[in-house]
Amino acid sequence: MITYEQLLELLKTRRSVRHFEDRPVIRQDLNRLLDAARWAPSNHNRQPWKFFIIEERERIREIAEQVRAGMETKLRSLPEVAAVHSAGLVQYGTFFADAPVLIVAMHKLPIAAAAGLWKITPHPELVSGEPLSVAMAMQNLLLAAHTLGLGTCVMSAPLLADDLAKTLQVPPGFAITSLIAVGHPDGIPQPPRRKTLEQIAEFDLDPVRSLPPISEVSHSENPPCT
Numbered sequence: 696m697i698t699y700e701q702l703l704e705l706l707k708t709r710r711s712v713r714h715f716e717d718r719p720v721i722r723q724d725l726n727r728l729l730d731a732a733r734w735a736p737s738n739h740n741r742q743p744w745k746f747f748i749i750e751e752r753e754r755i756r757e758i759a760e761q762v763r764a765g766m767e768t769k770l771r772s773l774p775e776v777a778a779v780h781s782a783g784l785v786q787y788g789t790f791f792a793d794a795p796v797l798i799v800a801m802h803k804l805p806i807a808a809a810a811g812l813w814k815i816t817p818h819p820e821l822v823s824g825e826p827l828s829v830a831m832a833m834q835n836l837l838l839a840a841h842t843l844g845l846g847t848c849v850m851s852a853p854l855l856a857d858d859l860a861k862t863l864q865v866p867p868g869f870a871i872t873s874l875i876a877v878g879h880p881d882g883i884p885q886p887p888r889r890k891t892l893e894q895i896a897e898f899d900l901d902p903v904r905s906l907p908p909i910s911e912v913s914h915s916e917n918p919p920c921t
């Protein structure tokens with residue numbers, strides 16, 4: 696069993712990597728990532744995940760181009776959003792064009808038998824839990840990749856492109872949770888700042904008693920982030 700300190704080191708040094716060396720990821724390592732993913736907790740242990748692994752560089756570029764076109768079309772229909780976000784957001788959703796591997800993470804749609812229940816529940820997908828289960832599997836995958844020296848980046852921006860499910864041939868009964876770029880990192884980015892414990896947690900809704908005395912976790916050099 697690893698220690699808390701070892702785990703924290705692993706968590707803190709994982710970065711979202713958006714630039715990759717021009718070399719493939721060996722199949723054994725990809726299998727290891729998927730093996731780590733399947734040990735995540737899941738709603739009722741339904742393991743509602745499915746992963747497509749795309750290694751064909753030309754296909755990855757084509758998908759990125761379709762995402763670019765789809766995002767641009769959507770942004771054109773919302774000029775007030777496009778004015779603020781356009782170029783950065785499209786880049787955020789398409790940088791994977793040069794990634795050696797693209798993983799499509801999918802979740803099963805909630806079981807139809809409970810459809811009546813979902814209709815009267817404000818956030819049925821949170822109760823049903825399929826996307827959350829897949830998110831947990833993705834984090835396992837990201838951390839496993841990190842231990843193997845691989846870089847990854849989860850991407851939800853590409854989901855803005857209409858027809859992505861069709862492009863990626865998502866099977867009936869599933870939806871895309873996220874895409875994940877994988878490859879050998881070409882440089883490791885600086886860690887983006889994190890909110891402090893004080894900013895994110897309250898014990899018994901009592902701000903006075905809310906600060907645990909752990910000097911390590913409260914980085915005073917961290918500017919507040921929103």
Ligand SMILES: Cc1cc2nc3c(=O)[nH]c(=O)nc-3n(C[C@H](O)[C@H](O)[C@H](O)COP(=O)(O)O)c2cc1C
Nearest residue numbers: 709710711713787788848849850851852853886887
């Ligand atoms: C649900 C989710 C969606 C994300 N979508 C994108 C994305 O579309 N494009 C991108 O470049 N990064 C994306 N990211 C990566 C975040 O920008 C990144 O995790 C964050 O800036 C913190 O950096 P770090 O992962 O290096 O700690 C996403 C991360 C998560 C968890």
